[in-house]
Amino acid sequence: MTCNVIVTPRHGRYLARVAELPDCKAEAESRDQALALIEKRLEEFAKRSEIVQVKIPKLGKAERAGKRNGQTQFKTKAAKPPKLVQLPPMVLAGDKSVHLETPWEYFGIFKDDPTWMPMFEDIERRRDRQKIPTTKKRGKK
Amino acid sequence: MYLRDTHLIGHYANQHPTLMLHIQRIEWDEVGLPTPAVAEVLRGRAEFALKAAPEQVTWAHDQLWQTYVLIVRFKVLLLDEEAKKELKKLLRKFKSKKRYVDMMIAAMALAGDHVVVTRNTKHFADLLPPDQLANWIDDSPR
Numbered sequence: 079m080t081c082n083v084i085v086t087p088r089h090g091r092y093l094a095r096v097a098e099l100p101d102c103k104a105e106a107e108s109r110d111q112a113l114a115l116i117e118k119r120l121e122e123f124a125k126r127s128e129i130v131q132v133k134i135p136k137l138g139k140a141e142r143a144g145k146r147n148g149q150t151q152f153k154t155k156a157a158k159p160p161k162l163v164q165l166p167p168m169v170l171a172g173d174k175s176v177h178l179e180t181p182w183e184y185f186g187i188f189k190d191d192p193t194w195m196p197m198f199e200d201i202e203r204r205r206d207r208q209k210i211p212t213t214k215k216r217g218k219k
Numbered sequence: 220m221y222l223r224d225t226h227l228i229g230h231y232a233n234q235h236p237t238l239m240l241h242i243q244r245i246e247w248d249e250v251g252l253p254t255p256a257v258a259e260v261l262r263g264r265a266e267f268a269l270k271a272a273p274e275q276v277t278w279a280h281d282q283l284w285q286t287y288v289l290i291v292r293f294k295v296l297l298l299d300e301e302a303k304k305e306l307k308k309l310l311r312k313f314k315s316k317k318r319y320v321d322m323m324i325a326a327m328a329l330a331g332d333h334v335v336v337t338r339n340t341k342h343f344a345d346l347l348p349p350d351q352l353a354n355w356i357d358d359s360p361r
Contacts, residue, residue: 086243166288171220171251171296180247181292186234191282197263198229202339204259205318210310 083116084182085109096120097182220249221353222296222328224337225256225320230356232289241336241355251296251333255323260286298323301330309346318342 082097088105092112096102102123104115169176188194230238242250264283271279298306306326313322321339325346328335335343338356 084243088246166291168257168291168295169293171294173294176294178247178292178294180242181289184289184292185231185239185242187285187289188229188232188282189234193267193282195229195233197260197267198226201225201259201263205320208319210319 081120083113085112095182097185099123220251220294220296220331220333221245221336222251222253222324222333223256223293224324224335224339225259226338227336227355228252228256228260228289230338235356237357237359238355240360244360248294250293250336252290252293253296253324253327254298255320255327257290257295259320260290296327296331296333298327299330302327305329313346317346322346 081099084095084097086093086095087109091105091107092109093103093105094112094116096116102116102119104112104119106112106115169178227238231242261283264286268276268279268283302323303326306322309317309322309326309329321342324335325343327333328347328351332351334351334353335347336353336355337343338354340352340354343352
């Protein structure tokens with residue numbers, strides 16, 4: 079198994095993280111030490127873990143019909159959220175009590191989504207078209 | 220703080236390699252999303268979810284949810300009163316020659332002494348001094 083390890087200098091030390099396993103990380107004084115540590119952790123992880131292949135359910139009627147009609151097929155996330163969800167709160171930039179780690183697990187999350195980058199092209203076009211709003215002055219009745 | 224222009228969210232979720240190199244060099248708390256960018260992305264996803272054909276509707280709503288979950292992984296910077304003052308100054312200076320959302324983000328950068336990270340540096344070049352502009356897509360880290 080080959081993994082991508084991201085090594086980042088941080089506060090005079092080195093942080094090594096496995097891109098595919100966000101919880102697997104190690105910090106050390108030198109780059110080499112950090113890499114040696116992460117290698118050891120990966121070995122331990124590999125010893126106690128197994129890779130299981132899970133079958134995905136068969137296509138539904140509507141999805142099969144879409145495929146027959148030659149329409150674009152869209153992937154659905156394996157882990158679906160529950161039906162009732164509480165929106166997680168946004169964290170404001172001034173809030174020093176919350177520390178956010180780089181969300182590597184979200185890096186590339188929409189790379190297979192055919193609508194994702196075209197949406198940003200549309201956002202650019204809308205910026206070009208938008209007129210500067212003005213405050214309407216009320217006339218006397 | 221580094222303020223991400225909207226399309227940088229796109230490149231993040233599209234796994235852009237140069238962007239990854241830049242992100243490795245900074246603390247995540249130093250990166251913020253300005254509320255105009257949040258509004259643009261959620262508007263795009265929400266419109267898609269509301270207009271999706273029956274075959275795509277569950278997928279489109281799931282993508283809206285996933286996008287929200289991605290956004291809450293960033294710190295969000297509100298367009299506040301100080302930024303509003305800067306926005307009015309920019310509007311007086313440029314009249315209606317500039318793009319409004321660009322001016323909102325530039326005003327937030329001027330008010331808080333932030334750096335705008337964008338690929339569209341030409342749109343911001345006369346709104347911000349060069350040290351408050353960065354292109355993390357076309358320029359590799361030094």
